[in-house]
Amino acid sequence: MPGEELTHFAVEYARSRGASYAEARHEYQIGEQMILKNGVLDALGFSEDSGIGVRVLANGGLAFASTNRLNKGDVRDAVDSAMKKAKGAARKDPISFVKEETVVAEWSVPEKVKIADVPTDRKIRDLVELDKAVHDLKLKMPARIFVMSHNRIKKLFVNSEGSEIKSYSPRIRLYYYLTVAGEGDAEQSYRNYGWSGGWEALDELRITDKVIEEAKSLQLTLEKGKKSPEGKMDLVVGPQVSGIASHESCGHPTEADRILGREASQAGKSFITPDMIGKKVGSASVNVVDDPTLANAIAYYAYDDEGVKSRRRYLYKEGRINEFLQNRETAAKLGTRSNGAARATNYDREAIVRMANTFVEPKDWEVEEMLEEVKSGVYMKSFMEWNIDDKRWNGKYVGREAYLIENGEVKHPVRKTVLEVTTPAFWSAVDAVGKDLEFEAGFCGKSDPTQALDAAFGGPTMRLRNIALR
Amino acid sequence: MEDNANRIVKKALSLGCEEAIADVYETNSFQIRFSQNQIDITNSWREQAASLFIVYEKRVVMTDIRDLSKSDEAVGKVVRIAKVSQKNPEYGGIAKGPFKYPPLAVDKRITSLSEGSDFVYSAVNAALAEGAKETAGSFLKNDQTHYLATSNGVEAKDRRADLYLSIRAMAGPESSGHGVECATHFTKFRPEKAGEKAGQIAAMAKDPKRGEAGKFDVIFEPLFLGSMADQMAIRNSAFAVMAGLSPFGKKIGKKVASNVVTIYDDATADGRGRKRFDAEGVPARRTAIVQNGILKTHLHNTSTAKIFKTKTTANAGLVGPDPHQVVLKPGDWKKEELFEECKDGVYVTNTWYTRYQNYTTGDFSTIPRDGIFRVKKGEIVGTWKDVRLTDNLLHLWQNVKALSRETHEVEWWGEVAVPSFMPYALATKIGFTRSAE
Known part of the structure; x- marks a missing residue:
C-alpha cells in the first residue's frame, strides 16, 4: 500500500515529539459516480484519493491533522501541527x-x-x-434522477500501542428520486440502497424490481389515493x-458523544443522559440493534477507525x-469500554462515534397476521418527509405509500398520513414485530465539518396500537 | 500551481478533449471544536489537489486529481473513462473567456493566523457572562487558493480567506441559544458577539413549555431566515428544477414571495461566500433571483442556460449550478418595530432538519431549535419547546410582511449551507404542529 511507511513514521514521530498516544490512518479510495437525469447521463465522476490523517493526545489535549502530500516532510509538518495544537488546548480535565x-x-x-x-x-x-425499465412503464414522469456510485476503500490503521490493521472495503450505492404527475398533482419518492461487496449488488438487492414497484405505487397513490384518516388508531x-x-x-x-455534549452545537444533544441505562422507552417487543458485522450491509466493518473490534x-x-x-x-469518560463505533469518512476527518447498520430486531409475526387484527387503521409502507428534533424526542414521518386498513383488510391508498410523535410514544405503541427484515441505506450526517457517512437502517x-395520526 | 492548471488543460486537449477546466486548489485551514466550555480537538488540513472537468465528444467527466505530480497520468485515465461513457445531448458548453476580474482582497492577518483558542474562549466567556452554563461550537480559519484554467481562455486566481465561529449556549437542559460570527477582515471578527447572542437567547429561554399547534405570525431571527432563504436559492438551481427537486419549475415571472422580498445570489458581496469567479471562470456578479416577490431567474451555468434559452448567471459548479452567497435585501423596519407589529405570534431563533414531502409543491417542515418565544402584543410572554414549523416554501415567503434594515451574515452547519446576509423578518399565518399527546 502506498504510504504504509509514512503511516508508521507518523506514529513514531509523534511519540518522539511527546505524544502520550498517537494513531495514523492512511486511506486510498477509488470510485466512480454516475448521475442519470431524465434518461441522460448528466455527468460521470471519477475519484482517486489518498492521504494520511494523524491524531495525537498530548498534555491532555487532542488534535488531528491530515495531508494528501505523501512525503516525509509534509507528514512531519502535520504531526508537528497536531502536537502544537494538542499541547495548547489547555484543558482543565485531560482527555x-x-x-x-x-x-x-x-x-x-x-x-463475487x-x-x-x-x-x-x-x-x-x-x-x-x-x-x-421505469421509463417503459409509460407513466407521466416529468423527472427522474438515478445516482449510482461505487467506492473501494483501502485503509491502514497504526497506533502507538502496537495495533496495525489493514482493510479493504468495496461499497456500492444507488439512490433515486422519481416524480409521477397527475392532473395538477404529483407524487414523489426517494429511495436509497447500499451494499458492501461487488457488482453483484444490483441483482442481490433486486433493484430493478424495487424501482418498478415504487413507480407503480406512485401512480396508484395519485390515481386512487384518498385523504388519510385522522385520530387515534x-x-x-x-x-x-x-x-x-x-x-x-x-x-x-444513544451516541455517547452526543449524550456528553460534544455534538451539541451541530447534530445536537440527546434526551438520554448517562444515568438512563435501563430506563424504559418502549414496549417489551422492542429490540433495536446496531451491528457493523452484518455481511453485505453498506456499513460493514470488522474493526473501527480506532482499531477496536466491531460487534453487535x-x-x-x-x-x-x-x-x-x-x-x-x-468510554473513558463514562467508565466503560469502547464498542467499536468510531468511524470517519476519509483520512482527512477525525473518527467520532457513529452508527453502522441500525435496525429493529425481527420477531415472528407475519405481515398478514398483524394486519388482520387491525379493525381500523393505516398501513404506512414508506415515508417521504421526515425529521426529528436535535434531542431526538419529537419525530415526524409522513407517509409516501400508505393504505387504509378496515377490518383486517388493506383498502385504497391514503395520502400524506402524518405521524408526529415522541420517541417513547412511538416505541411504547409497538405490540407486534414481523420477521420481514429489510434494509435501506442513508447518508448519516454528523460532526463538523459534516461527515456524511455510509449507514444502513x-x-x-x-x-403500533392506538396512535394519533393526521 | 498556476502552471499546473494550464498544464492539465493542455494535456486534456492534447488527448482529444474539446473542452477542459482545471481548478488547482490549495487549502491551509484549521478548526477548533469545543464543548462543555473546553477545547475538544483541533483539526488541521493542508491539501493540494485539482478538480478537472473534461468534455470528450459531448461526454462529460469530472475528477479530482489528488497527486499533482502525476497529473498527466490522471488526465490520461479520465480521458480513457470518457471514451467509454455516454454522450450528453443536453450539454451546452462552457463560457468563453478571457474575463476581467476585480482585484484580489485577502486579509493577511487571517492568512497568517495559526492560533484560535483565544477566539474560542472569548466567545465561551461572553456566553457564560450572559447566564449560560455550558457552551459548544467550533472556530474555523479558512484559507483556500484557487488557480483556474479553461480551454476557453480563462486563467484566473482567487484566494478565499475568512474566519468563522459558531457557538451554542445552554442555560439549562432545555434552554439554549445559538450565535455565529463570520468575517473576511481580521479586525471585524468579534467572536464575543456570537457568544453574547447565544448566551442571551439561552438565558431568555428559561422554563420552556410545550408549544401550540396552529397558525401564527412569526418573527424570524436572521439565522433561521438564512435556512429558508437558502432553500429559495438552492431550489432555484437549474439542476434542481430539471430534476424535479424544486417548486419553482415554470414559475419564472410569477409571484413566489411577497412584494417586500428581493433575494440575490451575490458572490461580489464581502462575505464568506465571496468569489472572483464561478467554476467556468465567469466573473462573480449579483443576480436577482426574486425581485419584489417575482421569480426572475433560476441559477445557471453556460450549459443549463442554453437549455433554458437564457444566459449564464455565473453560478457554475462542476456538476450543476450552485448559489454562492444569498443576500436578502433589507427592509426599512427597526427590529423593535417588527416585534411591536407582532400581536399574536412566535419569535424563532434557529432551525434544523428541513425536509420536503414533495419538492415540486414545496410542502415541507423544519424544526425550530434553541430559543422559541411566544409573543403577544409585541412582548415576549413565554418560551416554547417541542414544535415544528410545517408549511409550504412559497406560502412562507408570500406571507413575509416586513423586513428589518439591520442585517447579519449567517452560515451554520448544514442548515444555512450557503453563506447569507439576512435581516429579521415578520411573516404572517405560518403553520406550527407538534407531537400528539
Whole structure:
C-alpha cells in the first residue's frame, strides 16, 4: 500500500515529539459516480484519493491533522501541527482514551463480481437499463434522477500501542428520486440502497424490481389515493419506516458523544443522559440493534477507525435503554469500554462515534397476521418527509405509500398520513414485530465539518396500537 | 500551481478533449471544536489537489486529481473513462473567456493566523457572562487558493480567506441559544458577539413549555431566515428544477414571495461566500433571483442556460449550478418595530432538519431549535419547546410582511449551507404542529 511507511513514521514521530498516544490512518479510495437525469447521463465522476490523517493526545489535549502530500516532510509538518495544537488546548480535565486490546489484523469484504473487473461502460449500461425499465412503464414522469456510485476503500490503521490493521472495503450505492404527475398533482419518492461487496449488488438487492414497484405505487397513490384518516388508531409500518425510526429515535440518541455534549452545537444533544441505562422507552417487543458485522450491509466493518473490534450492540433491549455507542474517548469518560463505533469518512476527518447498520430486531409475526387484527387503521409502507428534533424526542414521518386498513383488510391508498410523535410514544405503541427484515441505506450526517457517512437502517414490519395520526 | 492548471488543460486537449477546466486548489485551514466550555480537538488540513472537468465528444467527466505530480497520468485515465461513457445531448458548453476580474482582497492577518483558542474562549466567556452554563461550537480559519484554467481562455486566481465561529449556549437542559460570527477582515471578527447572542437567547429561554399547534405570525431571527432563504436559492438551481427537486419549475415571472422580498445570489458581496469567479471562470456578479416577490431567474451555468434559452448567471459548479452567497435585501423596519407589529405570534431563533414531502409543491417542515418565544402584543410572554414549523416554501415567503434594515451574515452547519446576509423578518399565518399527546 502506498504510504504504509509514512503511516508508521507518523506514529513514531509523534511519540518522539511527546505524544502520550498517537494513531495514523492512511486511506486510498477509488470510485466512480454516475448521475442519470431524465434518461441522460448528466455527468460521470471519477475519484482517486489518498492521504494520511494523524491524531495525537498530548498534555491532555487532542488534535488531528491530515495531508494528501505523501512525503516525509509534509507528514512531519502535520504531526508537528497536531502536537502544537494538542499541547495548547489547555484543558482543565485531560482527555484520555480507555485501554483497548492491541490488534494486528487484516480484513476485507469479498466481491463475487469484482468492481474493478466491471468496465465503466457496463456500469453505465446497467444504470441506463434500470432507467429504461421505469421509463417503459409509460407513466407521466416529468423527472427522474438515478445516482449510482461505487467506492473501494483501502485503509491502514497504526497506533502507538502496537495495533496495525489493514482493510479493504468495496461499497456500492444507488439512490433515486422519481416524480409521477397527475392532473395538477404529483407524487414523489426517494429511495436509497447500499451494499458492501461487488457488482453483484444490483441483482442481490433486486433493484430493478424495487424501482418498478415504487413507480407503480406512485401512480396508484395519485390515481386512487384518498385523504388519510385522522385520530387515534392502529398503525402498521413497513421496514422503511421502522428502519428510519431505529436510526433517528434510537441510534442517534444513544451516541455517547452526543449524550456528553460534544455534538451539541451541530447534530445536537440527546434526551438520554448517562444515568438512563435501563430506563424504559418502549414496549417489551422492542429490540433495536446496531451491528457493523452484518455481511453485505453498506456499513460493514470488522474493526473501527480506532482499531477496536466491531460487534453487535443492543441499544434498546426489551424496550429499555441498554447500551450507548462508544469510542475510546467517550468510554473513558463514562467508565466503560469502547464498542467499536468510531468511524470517519476519509483520512482527512477525525473518527467520532457513529452508527453502522441500525435496525429493529425481527420477531415472528407475519405481515398478514398483524394486519388482520387491525379493525381500523393505516398501513404506512414508506415515508417521504421526515425529521426529528436535535434531542431526538419529537419525530415526524409522513407517509409516501400508505393504505387504509378496515377490518383486517388493506383498502385504497391514503395520502400524506402524518405521524408526529415522541420517541417513547412511538416505541411504547409497538405490540407486534414481523420477521420481514429489510434494509435501506442513508447518508448519516454528523460532526463538523459534516461527515456524511455510509449507514444502513432497517427493520421488519411493526404494528403500533392506538396512535394519533393526521 | 498556476502552471499546473494550464498544464492539465493542455494535456486534456492534447488527448482529444474539446473542452477542459482545471481548478488547482490549495487549502491551509484549521478548526477548533469545543464543548462543555473546553477545547475538544483541533483539526488541521493542508491539501493540494485539482478538480478537472473534461468534455470528450459531448461526454462529460469530472475528477479530482489528488497527486499533482502525476497529473498527466490522471488526465490520461479520465480521458480513457470518457471514451467509454455516454454522450450528453443536453450539454451546452462552457463560457468563453478571457474575463476581467476585480482585484484580489485577502486579509493577511487571517492568512497568517495559526492560533484560535483565544477566539474560542472569548466567545465561551461572553456566553457564560450572559447566564449560560455550558457552551459548544467550533472556530474555523479558512484559507483556500484557487488557480483556474479553461480551454476557453480563462486563467484566473482567487484566494478565499475568512474566519468563522459558531457557538451554542445552554442555560439549562432545555434552554439554549445559538450565535455565529463570520468575517473576511481580521479586525471585524468579534467572536464575543456570537457568544453574547447565544448566551442571551439561552438565558431568555428559561422554563420552556410545550408549544401550540396552529397558525401564527412569526418573527424570524436572521439565522433561521438564512435556512429558508437558502432553500429559495438552492431550489432555484437549474439542476434542481430539471430534476424535479424544486417548486419553482415554470414559475419564472410569477409571484413566489411577497412584494417586500428581493433575494440575490451575490458572490461580489464581502462575505464568506465571496468569489472572483464561478467554476467556468465567469466573473462573480449579483443576480436577482426574486425581485419584489417575482421569480426572475433560476441559477445557471453556460450549459443549463442554453437549455433554458437564457444566459449564464455565473453560478457554475462542476456538476450543476450552485448559489454562492444569498443576500436578502433589507427592509426599512427597526427590529423593535417588527416585534411591536407582532400581536399574536412566535419569535424563532434557529432551525434544523428541513425536509420536503414533495419538492415540486414545496410542502415541507423544519424544526425550530434553541430559543422559541411566544409573543403577544409585541412582548415576549413565554418560551416554547417541542414544535415544528410545517408549511409550504412559497406560502412562507408570500406571507413575509416586513423586513428589518439591520442585517447579519449567517452560515451554520448544514442548515444555512450557503453563506447569507439576512435581516429579521415578520411573516404572517405560518403553520406550527407538534407531537400528539
